[in-house]
Amino acid sequence: MSPALQVNAISKRYGATTALQDVSFQLERGQVCGLLGENGAGKSTLVKCISGVIRPDTGEILLNGEPYRPRSIVEGNRRGVSTAFQELSLVPTLSVVVNLFLPHPERNGLGLVPTRKLEQRAVEILEEHGVRDIKPSVLVGDLPLGMRQRIEIVRALQRRPSVLLLDEPTAALSDREWLFGLIDKAVAEGTSILYISHKLDEIRRLCSRCVILRNGRKVMDSDVESMSNDEIFTNMAGRSVVETFVSRAPAIRVGGAPRLEVRNLKGPGVEDVSFKLAPGECLGVAGLEGHGQSSLFKALIGLSPVEAGTISVDGVDVAIRSPREALKHGVALVPEERKSEGIFSDLTTMANISMPVIDSITRFGLVNRNAERRAVSVVTPSVNLSERFLGYGIGTLSGGNQQKAILARALISGAKCLLLFDPTRGVDVGAKQNIYAMMAAFVRNGGSVLFCSTELDELVHLCDRCLVMYRNAIAGDLRREELSQDRLLSIASGFKPRPDAGLAAVSQKDAR
Amino acid sequence: MMAQASPWYRRLGGGALPAILLLILMLGIYAAYEPSALTxxxxxxxxxxxxxxxxxxTGLTIVVLTGEFDLSGAGVVAICNVMAATLSMGAPGSMGTLGLVLLAGLLVGAINAYLIAMLGLQSLAVTIGSLIVCQGIALIILPAPGGEVADAIISGVTGDLLGIPIAGIMFVALALAWTFLKNTRWGLAVYAVGADPVASRLSGLNVPTTKFIAFVLAGLCYGGAGFVYSAEIGSGDPRISDSFLLYMFAAVAIGGTSLVGGRGGVLGSLIGVGILTVMQKMLFAIGVAEFYTNIFNGLIMIAAIFFGQLSSLVARIALRRPA
Structure with a gap:
């Protein structure tokens, strides 16, 4: 019997980025296959190719042994392929009912869509899928994200697909067991499922096989049973879980005023935070998600108001009310959300980097291209960004190269203090090493780095000192010798050191 | 927690409620100063x-709901006006003229639709172009004000049917037609496409076709507007519709239709038209000198849009309260 879905050597390029290259795999009938990979590994592109949103540049897809080249989602649906998208494909201004039956809701004799009658059907469908707390007449835009995600999943399931694609279906879901139950039921009825997730425990619970993508290529295709968590991580990240970090000598310059000093800072999401950051120091900020790290960075850069306390730079008290003012004092932020807060995706990489110094490279109000190139070429080597990317729109670059460009922008501004918020998230391994090297060089030359990361091993290996945040306040301040993932994690979780309890949580965190 | 149904004022076509209140208020003032107002x-x-x-x-509203712009309306009205003024006394006759005028509107709409929905050009730029072309064609057909519109058209459009003014019947017909259309698959798609084109596409809706139909229907509406306009002024004037464009957009905005698409509707725009018309009458009746009326027009427009936003703000705050 031919497999439910067979993907043969498909490739897809966007500008300078190869999103998928020569990816092949099979999905057997009635199987749940996990699809894993870091952000930007090409998972979503693969889903879009199979569901019919985009067409691969090369390669072919077979559905139940027959050629399958969908030109639209509707055609995919007709052939029995149904998708619950990660970004949710529900229209916020329409009701749950209408959304459930898009794109072709039933019509009555007059050609009207009988909403009342459909509501009845919608209630039945929702109940059949174990959803009882959503009223079908509500507008989708009025529902919290978790409920929308459930509707997205029910919509994909109620078409009774032969192949179901679930793209990170638990991202906003509070009750995962609900989904697992539905998946078990669908599989029992013969549906084949491609399950995309970051979360290892889910993969282990649901999938018999898993495919791992990295940088657009398939790097592993194997039984889940036979693989250890370590193996899976290693394949996803392309490095061993415990990365070999290049150790560096401390570059802290003692004496003189601290580069950045915060005393009793209070603001939205920040409770009484005090710390000092010396020139040449790399100070880490650890903490579980949502414990005030993001609020602290926002307060420091002037994005949220400071309600009490003081910030001083090089011994002088300053009022920072906007990122622009922060930059004047030599403090630059590399933000958390690269896509929405970091890049100007329609501009070239060059323009993205030169933005802070644009005033100094103009002549008679016009940008002097040569001066711009000179200014940019001073900083690009320090992040190891290849010159050939400069002319491309930054939106077409890979996540790693985008991040390098953003770091180059922070450097070109001449900042003495960098606030880096998770700079290595969704970045490939090579770029990670470049970013580490850049940070090391920056502190060696007397710069200061405040470095927040969700990857604890980075903090352990890169920082001279590390603050741990818990409930919007600083719960710990560890020196380099004291740093270990377990200690960070136990303080971040709000209890006394207990190494065994820590480890499980570490792997969960990494998986995310 | 059970998610609550949409409040009734949201179902009433988005931000139209403040517009209705404003219309009633102004009608009241107008009637107080001008006793014949309600005869x-x-x-x-x-x-x-x-x-x-x-x-x-109405035509503009449909296009705006899909998230696009259409400036060509004033140009189509101009062409249709000069067509009616030059053709209706000749061979085509009244009905023939009506047919030709609607065809002209349809044609302009279809050209816009093709360029925007199928080729993906920016609607603002395309329709500025077609506006100017249409105005140019109107000037070629009738270089100076003149011509004559057949009496049959004039009496047919401005007269009564069984004691009910034809204009009133057309109003009701527009409202009913839209109420019907918005509940068809296409109507739902219009709102979806305007609100979130990406989600619409991922949901399997045909975004280009939805927009195509919207532009064509809009062209048809403009053609109808040009025909009725000709009946009212009884002659042709290639330039007289120039000021139309801003009032069209004003009516749509006052009626609570979001200019970025997805929210609002024709009923709101009809109320917006009512407000703009009554406002002129009211200001005249109160005795505001004509050269001040524009200032009031503009201010009331801004106030109306402000109240429109206010109601959605209130709705958002109400939603945030725990149920």
Whole structure:
């Protein structure tokens, strides 16, 4: 019997980025296959190719042994392929009912869509899928994200697909067991499922096989049973879980005023935070998600108001009310959300980097291209960004190269203090090493780095000192010798050191 | 927690509620100063004054709901006006003229639709172009004001049917037609495409076709507006519709239709047209000198949009309260 879905050597390029290259795999009938990979590994592109949103540049897809080249989602649906998208494909201004039956809701004799009658059907469908707390007449835009995600999943399931694609279906879901139950039921009825997730425990619970993508290529295709968590991580990240970090000598310059000093800072999401950051120091900020790290960075850069306390730079008290003012004092932020807060995706990489110094490279109000190139070429080597990317729109670059460009922008501004918020998230391994090297060089030359990361091993290996945040306040301040993932994690979780309890949580965190 | 159904005022076409209140208020002021306002003659007069803008604003609303712009309306009205003034006394006759005028509107709409929906060009730029082309064609057909519109058209459009003004019937017909259309698959798609084109596409809706139909219907509406306009002024003038464009957009905005698409509807725009028409009458009745009326027009427009936003703000705050 031919497999439910067979993907043969498909490739897809966007500008300078190869999103998928020569990816092949099979999905057997009635199987749940996990699809894993870091952000930007090409998972979503693969889903879009199979569901019919985009067409691969090369390669072919077979559905139940027959050629399958969908030109639209509707055609995919007709052939029995149904998708619950990660970004949710529900229209916020329409009701749950209408959304459930898009794109072709039933019509009555007059050609009207009988909403009342459909509501009845919608209630039945929702109940059949174990959803009882959503009223079908509500507008989708009025529902919290978790409920929308459930509707997205029910919509994909109620078409009774032969192949179901679930793209990170638990991202906003509070009750995962609900989904697992539905998946078990669908599989029992013969549906084949491609399950995309970051979360290892889910993969282990649901999938018999898993495919791992990295940088657009398939790097592993194997039984889940036979693989250890370590193996899976290693394949996803392309490095061993415990990365070999290049150790560096401390570059802290003692004496003189601290580069950045915060005393009793209070603001939205920040409770009484005090710390000092010396020139040449790399100070880490650890903490579980949502414990005030993001609020602290926002307060420091002037994005949220400071309600009490003081910030001083090089011994002088300053009022920072906007990122622009922060930059004047030599403090630059590399933000958390690269896509929405970091890049100007329609501009070239060059323009993205030169933005802070644009005033100094103009002549008679016009940008002097040569001066711009000179200014940019001073900083690009320090992040190891290849010159050939400069002319491309930054939106077409890979996540790693985008991040390098953003770091180059922070450097070109001449900042003495960098606030880096998770700079290595969704970045490939090579770029990670470049970013580490850049940070090391920056502190060696007397710069200061405040470095927040969700990857604890980075903090352990890169920082001279590390603050741990818990409930919007600083719960710990560890020196380099004291740093270990377990200690960070136990303080971040709000209890006394207990190494065994820590480890499980570490792997969960990494998986995310 | 059970998610709550949409509040009734949201179902009433988005931000239209403040517009209705404003219309009633202004009608009241107008009637207080002008006793003949609420007689059948006064109402018929009001409807005849409003129907041209109503037709044009209806067309524009449909396009705006899909998240696009259409400036070509004033140009189509101009072409149709000079066509009616030059053709209706000749061979085509009244009905023939109506057919030709609607065809012209349809044609312009279809050209816009092809360029925007199928080729993906920016609607603002494309329709500025077609506006200017249409105005140019109108000038070629009738270089100076003149011509004559057949009496049959004039009496047919501005007259009564069984004692009800034709303009009033057209108003009701527009409202009913839209109420019908918005509940069809296409109507739902219009709102979806305007609100979130990406989600619409991922949901399997045909975004280009939805927009295509919207532009064509809009062209048809503009053609109708041009025809009725000709009947009211009885002659042709290639330039007289120039000021139309801003009033069309004003009516749509006052009626609570979001200019970025996805929210609002034709009913709101019809109320917006009512507000703009009554406002002129009211200011005249109060005795505001004509050169001040524009200032009031503009201010009331801004106030109306402000209240429109206010109601959605209130709705958002109400939603955030725990149920």
């Amino acid at each position: 059948s003659f006064g109402i018929s007069n009001l409807l005849n004054n409003a129907i041209v803008l109503a037709l044009a604003a």
